[in-house]
Amino acid sequence: MPYTASPLIPSATADHQFSTQNLPYGVFSTSSNPTQRIGVAVGDFVLDLTSCADLLTQSVEGLTAEDVTSSNLNSLMGKESKVWKGLRAQIFSLVTGSAPGLTTSNFVSLTAVTMHMPARIGDYTDFYSSREHATNVGTMFRGIDNALQPNWLHLPVGYHGRASSVFLDGSAVVRPQGQLQKNKEDPKEGSIFGASKLLDFELEMAFFVGGPANPPGTPITMAEAEDRIFGLVVMNDWSSRDVQKWEYVPLGPFCAKNWATSISPWIVSLEALEPYRAATSAREQKDPEPLDYIKDPNYSSYDIALEVTIQGENMSAPETVSKSNFKNLYWNVKQQLVHHSITGCNMSPGDLLGSGTISGTPQDSFGSMLELCWKGTREVKLGESGEVRKFLKDGDTVSMSGVCKKEGVGCVGFGSVTNKIYPAGTKLAASGANGVWKAA
């Protein structure tokens, strides 16, 4: 597909992360209009959907004013996928000039917007679907021969996470306190109280569920799955490894992961990603074959280059610590959704489902400090800054980004999710509403 530029927004070139191939949704406000409203990023600008609501609802069947003028995307997400697809098509036509009606007054500069949480998240689930990551963690804790648990190749292992603490790019993140095992070797000696010392990131992506909720008892089938995936973001699943070690048997991670998860602000649709569909790192699922309900006849993922940087307080620039790819997932987004609902679980528009840490095979593609420092046995160099890390320090700023590039196709970028770590006990301003918290 040849790239179609935007006469109105010349900055939306084929190599801009917000090319006309992307058209991601977000929720923004400006200082001149503090109303939180829906926008679509195009080049260096944001199309304000409220400003052109009539142009959209008139030509897209099933689309209502509420869907495009609300303060979050839940109403639009709750519509059938043909409505989102119709909306995307109409926005593409308007932005590229094949349909008339837009002027530059419908856009605001990206530099002028404050982003907000794109949706009210009903439930947040996190999976564990990168074989490379699960193998690394399993090898560290159980040895290479038992790295994968017996169930791992049969189903996408996952757990329910905490929705209230999903924050946005730019939010402050406060180091947690909690119970830590007193004697590293012997849990029988009990625990002490303290600030977590083993603070970690997890490089993930996540998707928002869309479409009308399935009633309880009616699973989502593989054939229906794409129509229930509204779009993706980059996600940092902040984790406290020492809290996790002490608490997680037998019911899984709880306080270790209930204090922060952060996401990038722009939601990228599967249609935007379609040209970037690619084989997973596993290429196929044959040994074992998945059970029928979870077998994907179009088994694949997307070629999304992911990168993590860290900038310590005394560093002049961020340094890359990991480069991975969304292809490094054994279980893809459709399989995650189908498995989640196989018991009849009702999936609601606005639910967020995380991929799990995305690690590749080379050491510099590992998606967490736990893996990069191999459980504390090696130091991770932060470029030429002279600084090293095993786990994260107070004042560190962690940034994750994702981008798709291919000759002849418009670039599709996710922006980034960037958060700074504040010391344990830091008070955040109570007014830090809608996902972006700031130190008081």
Next chain:
Amino acid sequence: MPYTASPLIPSATADHQFSTQNLPYGVFSTSSNPTQRIGVAVGDFVLDLTSCADLLTQSVEGLTAEDVTSSNLNSLMGKESKVWKGLRAQIFSLVTGSAPGLTTSNFVSLTAVTMHMPARIGDYTDFYSSREHATNVGTMFRGIDNALQPNWLHLPVGYHGRASSVFLDGSAVVRPQGQLQKNKEDPKEGSIFGASKLLDFELEMAFFVGGPANPPGTPITMAEAEDRIFGLVVMNDWSSRDVQKWEYVPLGPFCAKNWATSISPWIVSLEALEPYRAATSAREQKDPEPLDYIKDPNYSSYDIALEVTIQGENMSAPETVSKSNFKNLYWNVKQQLVHHSITGCNMSPGDLLGSGTISGTPQDSFGSMLELCWKGTREVKLGESGEVRKFLKDGDTVSMSGVCKKEGVGCVGFGSVTNKIYPAGTKLAASGANGVWKAA
């Protein structure tokens, strides 16, 4: 405290579960007025708060019309506890006649109301806080010497649950399908697909979080905990033991528990329960002593008699299978809340925190079929009906109730949570909104 009757509602006697000591909140509608609105149960009637909103907001500082006339309790829950306490005091005065203004026209008959979910649940967490239950489960799977994991006596073990599938009393519950371990003894043989055979209930109570949310990074202290607990309900944490067995290592229960959790419709406040405060079954926490942050200087629970009945399709009446008590909790509600937030987790009004299965020491006080049938090794007799069970059958109706009784104090009852199990594959009507689903 001598019992104060209600001149307006003579049925609210001291031994009625909705005595004037109780005054539980719920959300109801009637066929003549389908608007979902907040009510308070008093004897055989429901006080319609919308009908007397002025009488309430005029005399309670900080209480707004929205708090009492909304379609759910989230707005009221989000107020400071002094507002809920003021509202309770004013309702007590009005109902018992010490303050004027109410007439019988402000009430509707309990027999005329349809109940709805009392709140939009932001996040649902389930604990594992009954020592008797954890000991039973641990003994079954690891032997009596290792029954409790090393962390269990140091912290309230818990996990994040699925909020979208918290349903109300009366909702249909559909047997889940999923992955089951092929060979019971050897997980390496993989899994098969099928309907869950080991369907279970879990007898629990749960509380709704109240009060303005703490900002991320600021834990709730023990001194603040009671002001963040809006009230309690009885809860059935439906579980699929065979799905759980195969999936739960290493991240805990996921699909085994994501398909249904059901709660009773009336929320009972801690003030209503105060006369029923009682020592826990453990009486004290000395070995080990809890860490300071989680030590409760007023360590106690509440004397709430709990009962579970089962009625099979061919039975003429429900038969009791378990009688337990809310005292059978090692970690109390305050400790659960404080621990949940110790990492800085922001707790929102409307969050639901479950106790975990509440088992006592005698066999007939066990809170799940897993324990009652001791992992399938004994049959549970359903009274004199001639029927026996190990796990639950299609068509079984499971009912749980809770009640507090004490000489000279008004009775405080929770009503019940009663749900019937439908066969795997049963379609539910898509219109079954707000927590009560019916077969299509």
